[in-house]
Amino acid sequence: MIVSAVALGILFIYAYEQIALDADKLIHYKPETSSVILDRNGEKLAYIFKKQHRLYARYDDIPGFLIEGLVAMEDTRFFEHNGVNPDAILRAIVKDIKAGSFIEGGSTITQQLIKNKVLSSEKKLMRKIKEAILALKIEHELSKEEILERYLNEISYGNNYFGVKTAAQGYFHKELGALTLKESAMLVGIPNAPSFYNPIRHYKRALNRANNVLYRMKSIGWITQADYLKAVKESPKVYKTSLTQNVTPYIIDEVVRRFKGKLGDIRTGGYQIYTTIDMKQQAIAREAVSYVYDKALKKYNENPKKTTINAAFVAVESSTGDILAMVGGENYKRSVFNRVTQSKRQPGSAFKPFIYQTALDMGYNPATPLTDLARTFEYTYNGKKKIWAPKNYEHDFKGFISLREALVHSRNLATVNLVADLGINTIRDRLAFLDVPHIPKDMSIALGNLGLSPLKMAQIFSVFANKGHMIAPRLVSKIIAKEGAVIYETRPKEIADFTTPEQAYLMTDILKDVVKRGTGKNARVEGIALAGKTGTTNQNIDAWFCGYSPTIEVISWMGRDDNKPIGHGATGGAMVAPAFAYYFKKLIALYPETKRTFDIPQGVFRGVYEGKTELYTKNSPLPSTQAKENPYKKYLNEENETMSPESDTGLMQTIKIDKEIDKDEGDALHPTRKVPERPVTEDSGELF
Secondary structure (H helix, E strand, O other): OHHHHHHHHHHHHHHHHOHHHHHHHHHOOOOOEOEEEEOOOOOEEEEEOOOOEEOOOOHHHOOHHHHHHHHHHHOOOOOOOOOOOHHHHHHHHHHHHHHOOOOOOOOOHHHHHHHHHOOOOOOOHHHHHHHHHHHHHHHHHOOHHHHHHHHHHHOEOOOOEEOHHHHHHHHHOOOHHHOOHHHHHHHHHOOOOOOOOOOOOOHHHHHHHHHHHHHHHHHOOOOOHHHHHHHHHOOOOOOOOOOOOOOOHHHHHHHHHHOOOOOOOOOOEOOEEEEOOOHHHHHHHHHHHHHHHHHHHHHOOOOOOOOOEEEEEEEEEOOOOEEEEEEOOOOOOOOOOOOOOOOOEOOHHHHHHHHHHHHHHOOOOOOOEEEEOOEEEEEEEOOEEEEEOOOOOOOOEOEEEEHHHHHHOOOHHHHHHHHHHHOHHHHHHHHHHOOOOOOOOOHHHHHOOOOEOHHHHHHHHHHHHOOOOEEOOEOEEEEEOOOOOEEEEOOOOEEOOOOOHHHHHHHHHHHHHHHHHOOOHHHOOOOOOOEEEEEEOHHHOEEEEEEEOOOEEEEEEEEEOOOOOOOOOOOHHHHOHHHHHHHHHHHHHHOOOOOOOOOOOOOOEEEEEOOEEEEEOOOOOOOOOOOOOOOOHHHOEOOOOEEOOHHHOOOOEEEEOOOOOOOOOOOOOOOOOOOOOOOOOOOOOOOO
């Protein structure tokens, strides 16, 4: 007898030494709690978690009859004992002795909580001793309500739903306070055998188990006969759709990527993460991508399972930088690569507005004549002489063409000659101010020969859409901790006064013509003013349309993931401008109050030059003298005033571009412009 007592004492001391750490896991309970990602209006996009999907519920939020059902089934004397129920243990011992093994544990709710959170479920004497000691300590440290709260948040309800709040939302799409008595009874019955009583797979079995819970509650007088009969007859609707279904996977991935290594593990902190996404606009952006993608597959007769064609689309609120919609690819299941944020593609002619804006800000006017004539450019590369001979997409020349018409019709040669006139360093300095990376150091800058993501294009294109003021796109507006405090709020990076509102409007007016009658005609939408620029790279590898309304900027792209040509005729105007149009047609139907016209800033005037009305500003006056007669007029086709390549023979000049004009030099036509100061704010939510 003494030996047995000593042995039990030793076991008790050994177990007690390990209790402090184990008890702390429950006393200072900090379970992994799923975070939720929301759109700008509070609509759920997805839950994110690491292993266990758990939504935390406070005791006061749990219905009283759910608590009563749990206690009735699992531990009727819960509110009376101190963590260990001697009567239950004695009954269990008798059954175990008769069976010759551990078949019943006699555990209280407190002991079950300990088993789930701290100890294994293995039925050994040492584990039972530790469990009993822990139960006594936990009951000493925590109130009964705190123990129940931990229990109902810790246990599994099947379907990867941990905690009663998760199960209520998952199975019934309800908050806890909206549960019926029968639904509560179903939840009480599941944890005993989560797979066996899973209401999605075994609905009738789950109903029968719930009825047993109800009968137990009635038999001990915790519900009335009337309540019992009413609840027994009820057959609650159970939803099969996963609570964790991700409706915007590209966006969710981007949020997780953005906060990797910040705020601990964002998936387990129970955060409310508010994005800037508008789910209604996200839906129409998704449709717009599918629309042009399906047309492309049909045009090139490609199998959707084998094609390498893909697309991307991003819509941004011009004044705030808020990303309203983002589609990173045609099919997330086929490719998780986000082409909006992770790809680097050549923008081609979509980059031209930055060159033309530089010209406008240096004194050019939309009516200024540009030379649309082939030239060869001689340069040295790695010590060897090189010749570059760019051509127009149309393979013709116009001799002279106004700046407006050159951009409206995306004339390559006029642009190349403009770059030669402005000087590469001048343009590089302006682009560097916008944080444009990897700017070419040669004439290929004229044709957009650099790699940019669609999101980066959205950032820099905002100088046109946002009246000369660049604002970086942002995806997350704020993060709220589970305690309710706002712990993260973004203010996107801004660059003020890249150009003035009146100078930016000159560009907007030209880009409106691109949509009305130029290369972007397929982007037109009745009832709203739109501006934009097409982009097509050599061999039709990349197709772009970058444009904006008075309030929203949209960048759309299409190409092949293997960087091979899309196919003949795959221009920005033909392939992706229709996605832009699709989006805005749906947008103004969805939001009829959408602003439809561009405001004209003060300082923009109208004048007449060569019989045509044209805009001008103080910085971009109308040409001071009448334009000289086109010296190449005798070579032009009278019908369309174009020159064939053959007619150009003998007129081509060769320009050496080894030495750039010093960036500090200037003349009356091209005065140097003071570069604005650096960004006015630091970024806290940048995606690049």
